[in-house]
Amino acid sequence: QPFEVVTQAHLGHPQVRKSAAAVPGVGFEIRASIGVIYGDIGTSPLYVYASTHVLNKTDDAGNFIPALNDDILGVLSLIIYTFTLIPLIKYCFIVLQANDNGNGGTFALYSLICRYAKINLATNQAPEDRVLSTYQLDLPTQNAKRAAKIKEYLERSRFWKNLLLTVALVGTCCVIGDGVLTPSISDVVVEVSVASLVVLFAIQRFGTHKVGNSFAPCICLWFACIALIGIYNIIKFDPSIFKAFNPYYINSFFKRNKRDGWVSLGGVVLAITALSENAGSEAMFADLAHFSVASIQISCTIVAYPCLILAYIGQAAWLMKHQDMVSTTFYSSIPKPVYWPMFVVATAAAVIASQAMILGVFSIVVQSMALGCFPRCKIVHTSPKYEGQIYIPEINWALMVMCIIVTAALQDTAKIGNAYGVTVVAVIFMTTFFVSFIMLMIWQKNLWLTLAFFDFFGAIELVYFSSVMYKIPQYGWIPIAFVTGLISIMYTWYYTRKEAFKYEVNNKLSMNWLLGLGSNLGIARVPGISLIYTELPQGVPGIFGHLISNLPAMHSTLILVCIKNLPMPTVPAEERILLRRVGPPAYRMYRCAVRYGYKDDDGRGAELEDELMSSLEEFLRAEAAGALQLELASNPANEDCRALEDYQAGGSLVTGAHDKGRKTDHDIEIDSRAQRKIEGLQQARQNGVIYILGHTNLRCKSESNFLRKFIIDDYYGFLRRNCRSIIDTFDIPHTNLLQVGMVHYI
Incomplete structure (x- = not known):
């Protein structure tokens, strides 16, 4: 393929994008993070003690059995140490460091591993993508040999590739499933709860910065109140509660209660699922965006952690004198005035x-x-100042409907509390699993230190997980049902898109087929530009052959556009577009890869068209300079040749200091060569730009088994018909749209 690539360059639109990140002040971020992230943390004192089995036992006749004071101390000790070890130490000071350029969550950890090792089964990885400035990883040299061996093993092992993807999918689905239960658990009265959820x-849709600033005063007041009430109860009821x-009380608690103590962990874990999920694991970790x-870290250590510890200690001090009122611990422990x-304040905090x-x-x-694991949705970037603040209408309303259904169906905080926590603890363990890989391969920490991290935290989390599994018959199956449904959607979408990409490849x-058509491609060429969208980053897609076989004419300029969503947060604007020529110059055919990270605002309609045209003009100038350099290559010592190299590096062609600001003959020659082509491109654009998209129906081959036919023909077909099309996603004008229908049997 001698004419496949004449020249290539990373070219970006010179205009600053509207969604360019601004750096907010630390004070703003701390205030907003308290309002957005830590709302759920404060609600845990509402129900933790009431959900703990040992403290809220009944006999066979249904009569309440008052708890022993040592059991209250044992539960408090469990809360204190679990709170300190998992959310504060593990998440705040270890897991948060395993962010993907400031982004968190299960998929952020997975994408970080994918960029280091070629384990991603998705289609959007290519050698040219790995040279992006934000793709590279700064790796230390210590333990590099072991990290390289682990990387090579992962790249060879199909089992580990699939396992890592499965863990990422399951962890993500667990968090989305918990997103249905977290709002529901804040109910006081069903009617009030439903109305609050709707609001x-x-x-x-107003955005994170506005919502966070609105919620922050209420949450700050809430934390101050529960801390002060905790101090009051400690002083009045039992100052010795400290x-x-x-940790002796933890040991004696399990010796005394045995199985009941193990079951009680399912209630204790509610104290850390709020903080782990929103200040350490998925929601808070994902809120790094x-x-x-x-x-x-500052808002957690200075505000959330001390206030909540004081609240739990104060409630325990109150319980030492009121063992028979465990079910109403929070409200009964509030001083009457x-x-x-x-x-x-508690009702408002519960809603937030x-x-x-x-x-x-x-x-x-x-x-x-x-990463190609979820159907397309509309993404609204809600802030022109702060990058990464988004709103997804379809997900928002779907969550609202499911939250209302759960709240109306269960109508009881205790029942919802039983459902909550089952999948949360699973995600906590999955985060430990991913961070351990990152410690070995990317941070390249000592092997024994990594094993100690995994064994210590993994053992604690698995014990808690075994306890919350006891809740499955008591409404714990609800989040598992949500997770199962979400996994089926994500896996079906991922699997079918992967098979479709294989078919396209x-x-x-072949390039020989294209070259055999001649410069006119065997058809008439009319003025204008065709943007042919394809998922192939390399090669000529089958849709192009289908087009020229059925249309008598094509535009004078053809651009194969591949939109690539890379497993990385952002792609710098100057590196977003990658252009190369397809075939000889006479073909006037180009390939364009437009690359976005998952935090980037995708270019839409006229904005993307402007960016493409501007980049193509720069490409033609660079190509003219490259052609002239080839002509001068026979005399590399020539001063003009060296000046030409300076031009390509970003300077202007000058022959000396006294000529600064004056164009040389070679400058003029480059401008002349490029200008003719640029004027032709601009004229072609004035004659019209047509967007050509494939409207492909995927069908299973007749010899496929029943399960494969159901997944591709029925399930994926249903998802595809009900998700947003690429036309809506990229805001392609319908008046300039041409869709080409095809059927692929895969």
């Missing part, structure tokens, strides 16, 4: 609690779409 989801910091690591004001999970779900869905047209 909460309706305001999401002895629960002695909205806030910085520093702001989240401030009961009603606190009731209002779901905000972090909603935003976390938005970020996770975007990352999933970038195997049936692309």
Whole structure:
């Protein structure tokens, strides 16, 4: 393929994009992160003690059995140490460091591993993508040999490739499933809860920065209130409660209660699922797309952690004198003079609690779409100042409907609490699994240190996971049902798109076939530009052969456009577009790869067209300079040749200091050669730009088995018909659209 690539360059639109990131102040981020991320954290004291089995036992006749004071101390000690070890130490100071250029979540961890090792089964990885400035990883040299061996093993092992993808999919689905339960768990009265949920989801379209600033005062007031009430209860009821910091009480708790103590972990875990999910694991970790690591760490250690610890200690001190009132611990422990004001603040905080999970779900869905694992949805970038703040209408309303159904069906916080936490703990363990890989391969930490991290935290999390599995018959099956449905959607979409891409690769047209058509491609060439969208980053797609076989004419300029969503947060604007020529210059045919990260605002309609045309003009100038350099290559010592190299590096052609600002003959020659082509391109654009898209129906071959036919013909077909098309996603004008219908049997 001698004419496949004449020249190529990373070219970007010189105009600053509207969604360019602005750096917010730390004060703004801390304030907003408290309002957005930590709402759910504060709600955990509402129900943790009431959900703990040992403290809320009944006999065979249904009579309540008051808990022992040592059991109260044991539960408090479990809360303190679990709270400190998992959310604070593990997530705030270890997991948050495993971010993907400031982005968190299961898929962010997965994409980080994918960029280091070629394990991604998705289609959007190519050698030219790996030279992007944001793609490269700065790796230390320590333990590099072991990391390289692990990388090579992963790249060879189909089992580990599929396992890592499966863990990423399951973890993501678990978080989305919990996004249905987190808002529901805040109910007080069903009617009030439903109305509150409608309002909460309706305001999401205003954006993270506005919602966060609106919620921050209420959440800050909430944390101050529960901390002060905790201090009051400690002083009044039992100042000696601080002895629960002695881990002896954990040991004696399990010795005394045995199986009941193990079951009680399912209630204790509710104290950390709020913080782990929203200040450490998926939702808070995914909310790194909205806030910085520093702001989240500061707001957690200075505000959330101490206030919640004081609240739990204060409730335990109150319980030491009121063992028979465990089921109403939170509200009963509030001093009477401030009961009603606190009731209002608690209700508001409970409604706000779901905000972090909603935003976390938005970020996770975007990352999933970038890796080809989720149907296309509309993504609205809600802030022109702060990059990564998004809103997805379809996901928002779907979550609202499911939250209302769960709230109306269960109508009880205790029942929803039983459902909540089953999948959350699974995600916590999956995060430990991914971070361990990152520690070995990317951070290249000591092997024994990595094993200690995995064994220590993994063992704790698996014990908690075994306990919450006890809740499955008691409505714990609800999140599992959600997760199962989501996994089926994501896997079906991923699997079918992968098979479709394989079909495209195997049936692309050869360059010899293209060259055999001649410069007119065997048809009439009319003025204008055709943008032919294809998923193939290399080669001539089958849709092109179908076009010229059925149309008598094609435009004078043809551009094969491949939109690529890479497994990375952002692609710099100057590196976004990659252009190369297809065939000899007389063919006037180009290939264009437009590359986006999962935080980037995809170019749409006229904006993308302007960017393409501007980049193509720069490409033609660089091509003219390259052609002239070849002519001068016979005399590399020539001063003009060296000046030409300076021009290609970004300077202007000058022969000396006294000539600065004056064009040489070679400058003029380059401008003349390029200008003729640029004027031809501009004239072609004035004659019209047509967007050509394939409208492909995927069907199974007749010899395929029943399951494969169901997945591709029925399930994927249903998803494809009900998701957004690429026409809507990229805002392609219908007046300039030509769709080519094809059927692919895969």
